[in-house]
Amino acid sequence: MEYLRLARVTVGYRKGEPILSDFDLVVREGELVSLLGPSGCGKTTTLRTIAGFLFPWRGKVLLKDKDYTRVPPHRRNFGLVYQNYALFPHLSVFENVAFGLRMRRVPREEIRRRVQEALRLVSLEGFERRLPGQLSGGQRQRVALARALVMRPELLLLDEPLSNLDAKLRAGMRTELKRIQQELSVTAIYVTHDQAEAMALSDRVVLMRSGRIEQEGTPRELYFRPATPFVADFMGFTNRFTATVESREGEELVLQKGGIRIRAREKDLPPGTEVTVAIRPSSLRLSSPGGEGIPARLVSCAFQGESVQYVVETELGELMVVHPESTPRFSPGDEVVVRAVPEEVAVFPRKEDA
């Protein structure tokens, strides 16, 4: 069911320089939607507009069909969690979490009960009297989360909440965040520039680029079916070259460049179309010379623990290949053949995008 809608929102910080123009976004109830994109793509602006810190110049913000466009931020019950935690440094953990309830004049007893409950939810019981300065980064972010959730917000807005945590902690918090969000079935919007984070957390990903939605869909859709070269690039299709559509063979499209043939799955493109081809390093396979494929010469290989990263020189340019193996099977200077998994080759007609 539709829950939040941004309808043709135009907004910005400086007059005449909108960050979003006629921007539409729909979020369904109970869903976690990620706004993903490089810095400056407008994802934080979108979040701030929903939070009410920016008023749209044009367009509407609707929640459950109620018009929130002009509602000041303190009258919206939206929980906010920031990258830098934004805890009140002079207040104890308990008072931080209780702040919103006190603002709403909730009775004392109920405050106590609800704060305890929220702290239990984020596994921070016993920390009530600590000051934020006495907590670790992960603990601070839990307090921030509890502070937002204790209000039973209609919408949870998260602005890169895990970016300040170290990699190990981030993975743990990610799982926990997802668990809590599902347990409370709170509708959440998650801003991030980290593709992996968005993949792991979201029900739906909205990939943004310079104030527009480039593609939206489930993590799998974006990961396997990028709609544009930009999305492909963001999703790790780092090998890129141009080619021409030669023919169709059943389900497969045969692409050709300088006598080299590559197969890609589906897409209705007539023969002769100029295309951009994008392939993930992990979708390429190396084998000894012979048979169909792109002839190549190995330039370098780097051991990465669970995989080996090869760089090969081909007529299509340099390609990167990642093999899930623990010992390199080839060494620099070797003549090899590169093959692509047809289902994982992304093809885009050219001139649509750079």
Add this chain to the structure above:
Amino acid sequence: MRAPRSALVVLFLTLLFLLGPFVILFWASFGTRASLAFPPEGFTVYWFKKVLGMRMFVDSFRVSVLLALSSTVAALALGIPAAYALVRSSFPGKSLLELFFTSPIIVPGLVLGFSLLQFFTAVARCPVASRLFLGHMVILFPYTVRVISASLRNFDPTVEEAAVSLGAPRWLAFFRVVLPNLRAGIMAAFILAFITSFNNVPVSLFLSGPGVTTLPIQMLTYMEYYYDPTIAALSTLLIFFTVVIIQLVEKTLGLSTTLGG
């Protein structure tokens, strides 16, 4: 790492140079001779008794303290919102305004004092006490704006936003969240402004009038006529007064955070 011996020697010499005059002053204030001399002869607390009994000093001390307190509080009351507006918003001409706010620090005190005198006699005639108050407020205002701005810049605006998102209107968020976290900055501004006002000579010199004189002006006037240990005794008392005040502030509010932060 331990500092090399030569650095310690330099430190010691610097301390001696800084504290030496105070030591001499302190010592001289106990001398029995009627003129200021070093080393002093004998030992007496007569000059202290004399100072505490002199109306001119007791009255002007009271004027100075009241003036410093009232002008500091007023400068803070204006300076906090001004700093908030300067730091948290951007508008055309902001940097010009910032420069303007610091101008009383740059303009020589004598020039400022003279122009204030001109202003008060030619444009806005008012009692001596209130023109001293207004004059001092003008000098202190830029200090408060500067110090508070610095501590506001260190305070993350998202913290304030978080308070708003939790249901606090802007003004309440300011009082509940911003102000308590500016405490260190406000204390620093308070001390700086109080001492600046208490020590001020050039502006007070022009704005003082019959019956209402600040202590530094009174001391200068006295020294024009007499050169006895009275002034040394008074200075000693003032040093102790300052030390006590700073101690009190440190005990109650934690000066290390005040001046360190």
